[in-house]
Amino acid sequence: MEHQLLCCEVEIRRAYQDANLLTDRVLQTMLKAEDTYLPSANYFKCVQKEIVPYMRKIVATWMLEVCEEQKCEEEVFPLAMNYLDRFLSVEPTKKTRLQLLGATCMFLASKMKETIPLTAEKLCIYTDNSIRPSELLQMELLALNKLKWDLASVTPHDFIEHFLSKLPINQDTKQILRKHAQTFVALCATDVKFIASPPSMIAAGSVAAAFEGLRLKSTDSTLSSRNLTEFLARIIKSDPDCLRACQEQIESLLETSLRQAQQHNVSSETKSVEEEVDLSCTPTDTSERELDGKWTKGQGTLRRRKALLTHGPSTPQDEGSTLLRNPLKGREKDPVTSRARRHARLRQSPLLPSVAADHPSPPPQGYAQRPYMLL
Template structure:
């Protein structure tokens, strides 16, 4: 058992309802802030964003980054694209800088600028990343504490899982789905908590723990995420589409519709 400073255990934090309440409150504030941002992007396409996401995911895997680095970097990118126009030839630079910031937030040992330069084949240079780092920090008003779906995973799993062995397997599957969802910019219209409960439901389907229509589970999850069953079903449909699109390119994931 991990013990936090002051004698508080990680298990105690998971079961403290105030933690989940605070995450949801932070999520609501984050949504309100995002509604005030609407910068049109004339030079970037969904395909470009997808290619950038897969490149960042590869770098994170090769560098053995903590699981929170990739979704946080993608959230930073999404925020930046809503704040200022990014030319097509600057997308990789934006990705490098956001990945650097995310690794500083989540990794015990952050990625180096030289490492990121190398992964671009020197098409993005160290001095460019150094120049963009303070620029992005200023644009984001130094607010890097962004809520992502992974932040909710352990707290919500703790309320629906029966055994520790099953919890570990479900967490692995749900975490994998959340990572794939982070790569799809179409899903950023949904709240992180909503995406999390749908991915948990998907993982439970995988293990045969629930069967359609699973109304009781959706009622439980909608209560956890302070949302509605209709919103869960709408998010579920979008996530199924995202996972299916991913399966067309990488056949590692099967049985995607639930």
């Protein structure tokens, strides 16, 4: 009898959702506790001497890419960013250790939220082995001390379920709304403008933005986008105008991400055409052209690295090349813009009868399907 090896993904067993966790008493407790876990809004000016906002953006994008590659729980990435911002609010850090800090924060958040957490060895691989597991474990102890071992941070994901449970919508619509709200929460976690925003405000703004963007219909005909904003503002005890401003910021962030994705596609296509033209004009045979192409690319890389070491980075992209090592670079597209594209793409999906068919601005072309992507 021949033996067969059957390979399949391990199904993670989950507990049933406890309805007692969605009561108003729990919601009020989270609203009182959320300010305790807010980082400082001006730590770039008052605490950090080397780290600037765009460096945080680079590391946050890398962290999101790792979390998606490993199919982490949706709460892991925002929680890791909360750890990172709280650490940077109290401890001056060199920019050369920022990726190590990001990996450490993912390490801690994965332990808090996942049944099978990320390992130190795997995270070191995602840094292109630029750090060692021993360094990661040492940084873990330092981070725990600076965070005072208080890792049970309140995140926007904790509020999303409370908001959805109070909306008069069916389960299928609720699932769609949840996924898109989670997408907005991930986008907000990568942007420095939302560092000091309360998690309840980000969650309410994300739900309202998703409801508005998808043009969803509720079982209650009186529930419109404006009424939803006022309803959520009453729940979180906030001014409706403040919540509406947060919603507009989130929608603006989505548009910016989509615009950057379109510009990236145009520049990539132009670069590939220029490379093809350059190779076709080379007056050599195939072997000489390949050797010369490799030599030229290698010399250009060496000159670029020498310029970075001598004069320092001239652009944020150059800074990113010295800030972190990313073995995933070039293999997949930016996860931030990918999530934004996914949201825009499903806004016009024919599979959703509740989505308006006449919504403007179709999604950009060339979206790459990723099996581990959200939604």
